Amino acid sequence: MNNLTTENNLPNYKVNYSSLKGVRKFLRHRFSLLNTYKAWYTILIIILFFYLGGFSFIQNILFDLSLNNEYFTKYSFANSATSLFQLISYLFCLTLPVILLVYYLFNQESELILKPDIIILRYFAGIKQFTYPRNILIAVKFKRENNLKDDGEVLLEFSNKKALKLQLKYFFDDQSKRFFLDYLQNTPQLNQIDSGLIDLLSKPDNQSYTQLWLEALSNEANISNLTNLPLGYSLYNNRYTILSQIAVGGYSIAYLAYDNVIQKNCVLKEYVLSNSVHLEIQKKVLQDIEKEYKLLKDLNNPKIVKVLAMFVENSRAYLVLENITGKSLRQLIADNKNFSQLEVIDLAYQMIEILSFLHNLNTPIIHNDFTPENLILDADSILHLIDFNISNYADTFTTSLIAGKPSYTSAEQVKGHLNVQNDIYALGASLYFLLTNQDPEPLAQSSPRSINHLISKTFDEVIQKCTNQDLKFRYKNVLEIKDDLDKI
Amino acid sequence: MDEFKLPLKYTTKTNQFILSLIFLLMPLWAVILPFTIGLSLNQFFQVPIILFLFFLVLLFIFLALVFEDDKIIMTRHWVSFPLFLIPRLKFKREFAYQEILKADIVSDLPNKEQIVLFFNNNLNLTMDLKFFKNIQEIEQFLLTIEICAKNCERSSNLIEYQNKILIAELKDNTLSYTKLWDEELNYRFCPTNFQPLTIGARLRNDQFIVLKQIAFGGFSAVYLATNLNKQEVILKEMVIYNFLTPEQVIKVNELFRREASILAKLNHPKIAKILDFFVENERHYIVLEKIWGENLRLKIRETGCLDENLIIQIAHKLALILDYIHGLNPPVIHRDISPDNIILQNNQDVFLIDFGSANEIISSATRTMIGKKAYISPEQFKGKANKASDLYSLGSTLFYLATAQEPEALTQQELIKFKPNCSVFLNKLIKDLTNLDYNKRPLLNDVLSKIDSVLNDLA
Structure with missing residues (x-):
């Protein structure tokens, strides 16, 4: 089921769509649940009895008995009875393979295959198949069944007057529903999809717990647990294919991946939730990750990485983030790029813009990890902020092991205080890094001019004020920095 | 990803015994006897009563297959009960989770606890805890209801019972106050960028077997394990292969080895001794003496x-x-x-x-x-x-x-x-x-x- 089959090198998207579910359910219930051996034992007995001439055996015994009993000799075995037995036994032996064949056919899952250019509905392992080109899909209509079950009928209408009716309850799982929705939403000519349908198809936010617990309950971890994801590995029902590992943080690993449904690169941030026996532990960890997800989801700023989705698979939680092409500031410096003072000032303005956005939200967000690793410069020289690892849930991990990058962590942040000035300190430290190509000394006021005399005195003072160890003398908000920068 | 399906065993010992017996004797009662009787009767009545008996046999087989059902099956959207319960449920076998309105636990007599589920349409079901296979399956049953049945109102007795089972499993001997447990979990277990070892994992050619995870987070994990002599030891694990270049990994492993060998030379009665250190699967391990307390x-x-x-x-x-x-x-x-x-x-x-x-x-x-x-x-x-x-x-x-x-x-x-x-x-x-x-x-x-x-x- 997890095969990614391709035709003409186009990635394929298979959704499990089980229209014969009722019958299959019954069959599976009775015959495949760990009790198969009993069913087969029964069938075997019957077959053996008939094939090995059980009839005649019993007949003979009775015949022998009857010979010794006067009462029985009055009646003799009619020959017709014997041939009747034989007829029945042959009939039975013939119907058995037919029954098995029907069982096999009904047991095959039907498939709804969503390819980039066509939609295929297959029954009975391909014996029956309906094909529709995607570009003639003109409308999606939705009729809800009853309010108790998540059910309804989706009608896909095509311009050649054909229509495809799909029952929601036959979509095998929530992943399939979501893919179906993404597929529809990415079909350009479809402009309107019923919001009721969207609701039913998109996963509510707390599904990740459910997924996690259910996976753990059924012990479903099925990839080698001790290594990271190999290249080419597919996740989430083949939606994401791992391309490469791009970064490792204290709590997570970031992979570059390809999203097969919307056909773009994306970044998967993976948090390992140990498949320890105790779900409570995983749940707590998952709660914090969900917090990060919710935090990011509501942010809407072109300079801040967007989070697209969250899911749980194989005891790992994934955040799907948009991919930003470019190198981080740290990478650029490592590649021997030297930033001129003007370039750094321009970057400073961009940093201020980002921080000012975050600090001025209705509930201000303090980033707490504003470092050169987390700032990406794209081809148009626009700065992007990625990675909200520590952010506002610093309170959860205060006594835990990882304290952040020392050079960019203010003393107050180490003490666990949440303050916009933490970010200002990190901003100053980052500017120092850009100007001198080295990390500043931790817990100390930084002055790049002491290393590089070419830096203007005013700029140096700005950076000193950002990294002042005394909160009273540090900038209180980023706009103050902007004012001072304007003076250069 | 396959659909979630959890089969749980629910049956009594007598049920099981009877059914096994019936099943073993099946050739006798299902096939031989009916045909024998049929043939004999055929003598008297000259009516193809055999045909009727043939189908009767099939019926018996069908009933046998049906009555030996002893599984509660739970999937993402519904739960189905074993057939011997359905008379109580007005012959409805499968229930969507939304139909479960309330769950409670009652104990009429000590050691005779029962879970009661209330469904809409005024149906209810009483299940004896003793009919479940073991405590783990009871926990799974209750957990699945908790996760999947969003409309279900769980009584405080039930929640307390579930917590009791959970604590009994998680508890290590040192922590006796359950209200501290939440914070304790948060402290000890943080997300990692690697998959820690599971209980039962074996290292170094079965020399060490992991008994319990004590803590993990970030790059490291701590386990309780047994060594070859069946003594309990502490295993400290560190994983740094994720992003370092292979040369760096070698260098860091060398640093670890050097540190560990320095520490191994420490000999003080009040310092936990380092018993061993090794690298396996690109993870660095230190084996420490377990100090009780x-x-x-x-x-x-x-x-x-x-x-x-x-x-x-x-x-x-x-x-x-x-x-x-x-x-x-x-x-x-x-x-x-x-x-x-x-x-x-x-x-x-x-x-x-x-x-x-x-x-x-x-x-x-x-x-x-x-x-x-x-x-x-x-x-x-x-x-x-x-x-x-x-x-x-x-x-x-x-x-x-x-x-x-x-x-x-x-x-x-x-x-x-x-x-x-x-x-x-x-x-x-x-x-x-x-x-x-x-x-x-x-x-x-x-x-x-x-x-x-x-x-x-x-x-």
């Missing part, structure tokens, strides 16, 4: 801050240990003195477990600070730990022992502000030890002699 952090969380006398005695013993390691050639700096790493036995013996040197290696390799923030000295934070850094950590630890509150990081601690009736001596000791300037901290010898004299006065 509660660490001070847990102890204080349970019973509150310690008596001053005891604190001073503990300080004395710790100072002696520090004296030993600092006095080695070359001196060994502990780097991670904190309540977590100190075990108190019988209210008098003090043991030091775990060194922070591995943290330092990881810290420099990853450029992130690893270590418990509250007890780290400023110079250690900057990456320049020295002997006096251990004294700072000692002072912070004593503060914690005296107040049961975590000290503020990178700050000189003043005990008197939190405990106005503390002794002048202890206040000054802690204040001096946690001086932010390491040059101004007292020397270990001075500390030892001062404590000695105070203890003598008390005696």
Whole structure:
């Protein structure tokens, strides 16, 4: 089921769509649940009895008995009875393979295959198949069944007057529903999809717990647990294919991946939730990750990485983030790029813009990890902020092991205080890094001019004020920095 | 991803026995007997009663297959009950989770607990806990109901029962207050960027078997394991292969090996011995002696801050240990003195477990600070730990022992502000030890002699 089959090198998207579910359910219930051996034992007995001439055996015994009993000799075995037995036994032996064949056919899952250019509905392992080109899909209509079950009928209408009716309850799982929705939403000519349908198809936010617990309950971890994801590995029902590992943080690993449904690169941030026996532990960890997800989801700023989705698979939680092409500031410096003072000032303005956005939200967000690793410069020289690892849930991990990058962590942040000035300190430290190509000394006021005399005195003072160890003398908000920068 | 399906066994022993019997005798009653009777009857009635019996046999077989159903099946959207229960459920077998309105647990007699489920349409079902296979399956059943049945109102008795099962499984012998459990879980278990070993995992050719996960987070994990001699040991695991280049990995592993061999040479009755160290699957392991007893952090969380006398005695013993390691050639700096790493036995013996040197290696390799923030000295934070850094950590630890509150990081601690009736001596000791300037901290010898004299006065 997890095969990614391709035709003409186009990635394929298979959704499990089980229209014969009722019958299959019954069959599976009775015959495949760990009790198969009993069913087969029964069938075997019957077959053996008939094939090995059980009839005649019993007949003979009775015949022998009857010979010794006067009462029985009055009646003799009619020959017709014997041939009747034989007829029945042959009939039975013939119907058995037919029954098995029907069982096999009904047991095959039907498939709804969503390819980039066509939609295929297959029954009975391909014996029956309906094909529709995607570009003639003109409308999606939705009729809800009853309010108790998540059910309804989706009608896909095509311009050649054909229509495809799909029952929601036959979509095998929530992943399939979501893919179906993404597929529809990415079909350009479809402009309107019923919001009721969207609701039913998109996963509510707390599904990740459910997924996690259910996976753990059924012990479903099925990839080698001790290594990271190999290249080419597919996740989430083949939606994401791992391309490469791009970064490792204290709590997570970031992979570059390809999203097969919307056909773009994306970044998967993976948090390992140990498949320890105790779900409570995983749940707590998952709660914090969900917090990060919710935090990011509501942010809407072109300079801040967007989070697209969250899911749980194989005891790992994934955040799907948009991919930003470019190198981080740290990478650029490592590649021997030297930033001129003007370039750094321009970057400073961009940093201020980002921080000012975050600090001025209705509930201000303090980033707490504003470092050169987390700032990406794209081809148009626009700065992007990625990675909200520590952010506002610093309170959860205060006594835990990882304290952040020392050079960019203010003393107050180490003490666990949440303050916009933490970010200002990190901003100053980052500017120092850009100007001198080295990390500043931790817990100390930084002055790049002491290393590089070419830096203007005013700029140096700005950076000193950002990294002042005394909160009273540090900038209180980023706009103050902007004012001072304007003076250069 | 396959659809979630959880089969749980639900049946009584007598049921099972009867059914097995019926099943084994099936050839007899299902096939031989009917045909025999049929043939005999055929004599009298000349009616193809056999045909009828043929179908009767099939019916018996069908009934047998149907009645030996003993599984509760739970999937994402519905739960179905074994067939012998359905008469009570008005012949409805499968229920969507939305139909479960209430779940409760009652116990008429001790040891005769029953789960009661209420469905809409006024249906209800009583299930005997004894019919389940074991406690784990009961837990799975209740958990699945909890997760999937969003409309279900779970009675407080049921929630309490579930918690009881959970605690019974999670509990280690040292923690007895359940309300601390939440925080404890948060403290000990954080997300990791690697998959920790599971219980039952084997290392080094089956030499070690993992018994329990004690803690994990970030790059490292701690396990309780058994070795070849069936003794319990502590395994510390560190994973740094994720992002270093292969050459760097070799270098870091070499650093680990060197640290571990230095620590292995330590020979002090009050320091947990390093029994072994090795690398496997690109993970670095240190095998430590298991020291029985509660660490001070847990102890204080349970019973509150310690008596001053005891604190001073503990300080004395710790100072002696520090004296030993600092006095080695070359001196060994502990780097991670904190309540977590100190075990108190019988209210008098003090043991030091775990060194922070591995943290330092990881810290420099990853450029992130690893270590418990509250007890780290400023110079250690900057990456320049020295002997006096251990004294700072000692002072912070004593503060914690005296107040049961975590000290503020990178700050000189003043005990008197939190405990106005503390002794002048202890206040000054802690204040001096946690001086932010390491040059101004007292020397270990001075500390030892001062404590000695105070203890003598008390005696």
